[in-house]
Amino acid sequence: MPNSVVAMRTIVDLPDKQIEALKRMSESSQSSRAELVRRAIDEYLARHLPAQDDGAFGLWKKHKIDGVTYQERARDEWNK
Numbered sequence: 001m002p003n004s005v006v007a008m009r010t011i012v013d014l015p016d017k018q019i020e021a022l023k024r025m026s027e028s029s030q031s032s033r034a035e036l037v038r039r040a041i042d043e044y045l046a047r048h049l050p051a052q053d054d055g056a057f058g059l060w061k062k063h064k065i066d067g068v069t070y071q072e073r074a075r076d077e078w079n080k
Contacts, residue, residue: 012037 014022022033029036063070 022036025031025036026033031039065073
């Protein structure tokens, strides 16, 4: 399971129509039903959760460290 440290098992009741659709998608995409459900939840959360303002913007927003730390690490590599 990518990007996960801790996983939680849960039971969800789905109607037969959704189970059959998941089965067809699973077979055609060669992904497990569980993986399809995880992707669907990720997509739902991305659309419905408010964006977190972490103070970054643009291309740098995806980085987990601040720009100065990144720059210092890059320069440290020059000395090795």
